[in-house]
Structure formats: C-alpha cells, structure tokens
Amino acid sequence: MDKYPWWNKTQCELADKIEEFADKHLSRAAEAAYKKEFPYDLMDKVLKDKWVGTIIPEEYGGMGKEAGVTGCCIGMEGIARLGAIATSFATTCFGGAHQTAHFGNDEQKEKFLPKFAKGEIMGAVCITEPFIGSDAAGIETVAVKEGDEYILNGKKRFITNAGLADVYMVYAQTSNNPGDIKGYKHLTGFLVEKGTPGFSVEKINELIGWDGVRNGYLNLDDAPVPAANILAGEGMGWNIMISGLNFERTLGAIAGVSCIRECVRYATFSMDRRVQFNQPTKFYQANQLKVADMIGNWKMLRLLAYYIAYQIDTGGMAPLGPFLESTAAKIFITEGWRKAALDTIQIMGGDGLTRFYPIEGHLRDVKILEIGAGTNEVLRLLLYRQGVRIHADDFKAPWREMNDELQMPIPYMAVKPLPEGTEVNENTVLDVLAEYWRINPGLYISRDQLLIRLRADEESLDEALLLLEEQELAVNYRDKRGVLALSRATYKGLKKAKPNEYYQYFPEWVDRSEFF
Numbered sequence: 274m275d276k277y278p279w280w281n282k283t284q285c286e287l288a289d290k291i292e293e294f295a296d297k298h299l300s301r302a303a304e305a306a307y308k309k310e311f312p313y314d315l316m317d318k319v320l321k322d323k324w325v326g327t328i329i330p331e332e333y334g335g336m337g338k339e340a341g342v343t344g345c346c347i348g349m350e351g352i353a354r355l356g357a358i359a360t361s362f363a364t365t366c367f368g369g370a371h372q373t374a375h376f377g378n379d380e381q382k383e384k385f386l387p388k389f390a391k392g393e394i395m396g397a398v399c400i401t402e403p404f405i406g407s408d409a410a411g412i413e414t415v416a417v418k419e420g421d422e423y424i425l426n427g428k429k430r431f432i433t434n435a436g437l438a439d440v441y442m443v444y445a446q447t448s449n450n451p452g453d454i455k456g457y458k459h460l461t462g463f464l465v466e467k468g469t470p471g472f473s474v475e476k477i478n479e480l481i482g483w484d485g486v487r488n489g490y491l492n493l494d495d496a497p498v499p500a501a502n503i504l505a506g507e508g509m510g511w512n513i514m515i516s517g518l519n520f521e522r523t524l525g526a527i528a529g530v531s532c533i534r535e536c537v538r539y540a541t542f543s544m545d546r547r548v549q550f551n552q553p554t555k556f557y558q559a560n561q562l563k564v565a566d567m568i569g570n571w572k573m574l575r576l577l578a579y580y581i582a583y584q585i586d587t588g589g590m591a592p593l594g595p596f597l598e599s600t601a602a603k604i605f606i607t608e609g610w611r612k613a614a615l616d617t618i619q620i621m622g623g624d625g626l627t628r629f630y631p632i633e634g635h636l637r638d639v640k641i642l643e644i645g646a647g648t649n650e651v652l653r654l655l656l657y658r659q660g661v662r663i664h665a666d667d668f669k670a671p672w673r674e675m676n677d678e679l680q681m682p683i684p685y686m687a688v689k690p691l692p693e694g695t696e697v698n699e700n701t702v703l704d705v706l707a708e709y710w711r712i713n714p715g716l717y718i719s720r721d722q723l724l725i726r727l728r729a730d731e732e733s734l735d736e737a738l739l740l741l742e743e744q745e746l747a748v749n750y751r752d753k754r755g756v757l758a759l760s761r762a763t764y765k766g767l768k769k770a771k772p773n774e775y776y777q778y779f780p781e782w783v784d785r786s787e788f789f
C-alpha cells in the first residue's frame with residue numbers, strides 16, 4: 274500500500290499489516306462471495322485484530338490517536354478487497370463505535386467501547402425506514418419516555434449488519450413539536466442492544482451486489498430501551514447522525530479507492546496477456562487511455578480520502594466537520610469507481626462480463642454505494658447548498674466595470690462606489706441598472722451591489738426601485754421572504770436612462786459603417 278509522508282509509524286505498520294492480511298485471505302473472501310455466504314471466520318479475524326480499535330481511545334482499549342481515523346481508513350483500504358466483511362467492518366465503525374466514542378458519556382464509553390475495541394461486538398446504523406429514505410429528518414419511528422426507559426415503535430430498512438450486529442445505532446423521533454422539527458431537535462440517537470424485547474429482524478434483502486452481506490428490515494414493537502442508552506441527550510440525534518454520515522462517507526470513499534486499484538490490476542492483467550491483431554491489447558491507445566483515467570482517479574481520490582481522515586484526526590468530528598470533503602469524496606469516488614469498473618470490463622472484452630473475473634461484481638457493488646449513505650443526487654444538492662454557503666468568500670465573483678480605453682469590462686474584487694454625494698433617486702438607480710446592462714447584459718444586479726455602488730441606505734434604494742417598477746422602468750425579483758433581491762432595467766428603462774450609442778459595442782476588426 275502506497276504510504277503518505279504524514280502517516281506516523283503506527284499507521285505505516287498498519288498499512289503493511291492489512292495488505293498482508295488482504296493478500297492472504299483474498300481467496301477465502303472470493304470463495305465466500307461466490308457462495309453468497311458471510312465469511313464469519315474472516316470477520317472474526319478482522320475483529321480480533323482490533324481494527325475497530327483504530328477509532329477508539331486508548332483508555333478504552335483502542336489504539337487512540339496513533340491510529341485514528343487515518344488508521345481506520347488504512348484498515349478499510351485493505352479490507353475493502355475482501356468483499357462482505359468490508360461492509361460489516363465499516364458499518365461497525367460508523368454504526369455505534371464512532372458515535373459512542375464521540376458522543377457517549379463515561380458510562381456508555383465504559384460499557385461499549387472496550388467491547389468494540391476488542392472486537393467482541395459488531396454495530397449497525399439505523400436511519401432508513403420504509404417510507405423515509407433521502408429525507409432522513411422525517412424519521413417516523415417513535416420513542417416515548419416511560420420512567421427510565423423509552424418505548425420504541427417503528428420499522429427500519431436496508432440496515433446493513435441486520436441480525437449480525439450486537440448494537441444498533443437507532444434514530445427515533447422524540448418530539449413532534451414544529452419548533453423542534455424546524456431546528457432538527459426532534460430526533461434522538463439510541464444504542465439498542467440485540468436481545469431487547471420487541472426488537473427483531475423482519476426481512477433479509479436479496480441485493481444485486483454485496484454478495485454475502487446481511488442487509489434487511491428491523492422491527493421495533495414496543496421495544497424498551499434504557500434512557501441510559503441515549504447518546505448526548507434527547508434531541509441530539511440529528512447532529513450525531515450527520516457526524517456518523519461524514520465518517521460513513523469517508524470509509525465508503527476509501528473502499529471505492531481500493532476497488533479502483535483492483536480494477537487497474539485486472540485491466541492491466543488482461544491487456545498484458547490478451548493478444549489481438551498480433552499484439553497484446555496493451556498497445557492499443559484506446560485501452561491505455563482508460564487505464565490512465567483509472568490511475569489518475571485513484572491518485573487524486575485517494576489523496577482526498579486521506580486528507581479527510583487527516584482533517585478528522587486533527588480537527589475532531591464536529592457535525593459539519595469535513596462535510597463538503599466527505600460528501601464530494603463519496604460522490605466522485607463512487608463515480609470514478611463505476612467508470613473504472615465499466616472501462617475494465619470494456620478492456621477485458623467478453624471476459625469482463627463473466628463471473629470468472631471479479632469486475633462484474635464491482636459494477637454491482639458500486640451501484641449500491643451510489644445510493645447508500647445518501648444518493649449521489651441528494652449529496653450533490655447538499656454539496657451545492659453548503660458549498661456556496663461555506664465558501665461564499667472564496668466564490669465571490671468580481672465587480673466588473675467598463676474600461677474606457679479598451680471598451681471592455683475589467684474585474685475589480687470589490688464593488689466601486691460612485692463619488693460621494695451621488696444622490697439616490699430613480700434616475701441614479703436607473704443609471705446604474707443601465708450601466709449594469711451594458712456590462713452584464715441579461716443579468717440582474719443584486720441589491721447588495723446597488724447599495725454599495727450608490728452608497729445608498731436600504732430605505733432610499735427600495736423606494737427608488739419600487740418607483741421604477743411602478744413606472745415599468747425596472748423589474749425587481751423578490752426572495753422567498755418578499756425582500757427585494759435582484760433588479761434590472763426594462764427596455765423602456767434602458768431607453769430612458771441612456772442614448773443608444775451608450776449600449777453599442779463593435780469589435781475593432783469590424784467596420785462600423787457596414788452596420789445599420
């Protein structure tokens with residue numbers, strides 16, 4: 274495994290250890306996958322080798338900061354080559370172990386973390402329900418307090434490690450107060466233990482991929498859960514969930530990176546050995562270009578994934594922690610992996626389509642990861658919304674002003690105000706709208722820019738904009754709250770503001786006299 278220069282000695286040793294482990298058990302994992310059987314023997318080794326302990330503090334029997342999330346990702350990169358157990362390992366890490374380590378109180382840590390660290394228990398995370406998928410805040414499973422217990426009723430579905438796990442990180446609604454719902458304070462995170470009365474596995478799914486993985490429906494029927502098993506208090510479920518999802522997406526991303534490397538292995542294996550038209554297919558550039566993309570993606574995306582791990586290890590796991598990065602990693606790594614799997618199949622020709630080679634399985638598995646842990650569509654929406662908000666300063670577009678000599682717009686980082694003493698009235702506002710049209714035809718100017726350009730106060734500006742609107746000289750766009758947000762001149766307004774010549778532009782290389 275390629276090691277990064279910032280990995281410490283422990284992390285480098287973990288990398289060697291897990292590669293050796295994966296090499297050794299590759300055949301057993303493949304055998305189990307063909308039989309769609311869960312390889313308990315391999316899982317047991319992963320647990321007993323304390324890989325979950327990478328994310329658990331030393332005082333609870335884990336490896337602490339020396340390993341950390343980076344160490345866990347290193348483990349995941351190796352284990353991801355071993356099929357079903359990769360999913361079960363990752364799910365244990367982000368389904369109970371992580372949440373207890375970051376949000377648990379001393380008693381909860383004392384009770385669960387040593388068992389996670391020693392590999393005595395497995396975990397699961399239970400967000401999704403039959404009627405609640407992407408809209409995770411709409412969880413319908415209800416928890417009602419009765420004495421020192423909460424009674425849970427509801428159903429969960431698509432739960433990985435269903436039946437295998439000993440501890441289930443269950444999110445349930447503890448309030449239907451509209452204020453709590455609006456502020457995302459209506460959900461609570463419970464550690465529900467296997468054996469809780471009324472808690473049962475309802476169904477195991479037949480999936481297109483993830484051969485051997487246990488994934489299914491769970492039923493909570495008047496299941497009593499001790500109040501002591503609530504993490505971080507009532508109403509904190511959403512924060513815990515987001516933190517868990519950041520981590521889940523990071524581990525999913527690392528798994529994808531590992532699988533891209535497997536694709537390169539099989540693509541080059543085939544290209545080196547398949548001879549067509551009297552030469553190995555590695556000499557065909559069509560094939561080389563595909564592998565080049567795989568290597569490029571593998572390099573870039575692996576770096577992103579380990580950068581996230583580094584961020585978590587050094588900056589903690591605040592709910593919004595490396596949100597943008599882990600969201601981006603999940604999207605682009607799964608898509609990079611899908612492309613790699615498809616291209617490898619193409620490179621291998623008909624062989625790639627057979628179950629004699631593992632790449633067809635990659636295609637089935639990657640499709641699951643494009644949906645699980647948040648669909649890539651929904652994640653893209655989040656990436657857009659949070660990305661433009663968090664990086665508002667980075668993405669701030671320049672103000673543009675006409676350069677008289679060049680007769681071209683020149684960018685300035687800040688809006689340039691008009692000279693002091695410029696009056697704010699319909700005429701001056703219309704002038705700025707006309708000026709804006711000349712430089713950014715087809716675009717509206719923002720109210721913030723108008724305020725600065727005109728050195729205006731909000732009241733005078735709004736008054737002028739409304740007057741212009743009334744006279745059909747300008748059009749104003751109002752935001753959801755009904756506040757004036759964007760404005761532009763109408764054709765009538767442009768005509769009133771400036772003579773035609775003001776708006777005209779002809780490149781130097783044309784003869785103006787040719788035109789009417």
Ligand SMILES: Cc1cc2nc3c(=O)[nH]c(=O)nc-3n(C[C@H](O)[C@H](O)[C@H](O)COP(=O)(O)OP(=O)(O)OC[C@H]3O[C@@H](n4cnc5c(N)ncnc54)[C@H](O)[C@@H]3O)c2cc1C
Nearest residue numbers: 398399400401406407431432433644645646647648650651
């Ligand atoms: C194999 C597997 C394992 C899983 N493991 C777990 C687990 O262990 N624990 C757990 O809690 N969950 C698990 N999940 C659930 C997974 O997180 C959800 O499947 C996922 O969040 C999508 O929800 P959904 O399947 O209900 O799709 P839906 O939310 O019903 O979405 C259907 C389609 O509509 C699109 N869509 C939905 N809303 C929007 C929107 N606002 N804008 C644009 N498009 C939208 C989606 O992108 C998708 O294409 C697992 C799922 C799978 C398949």
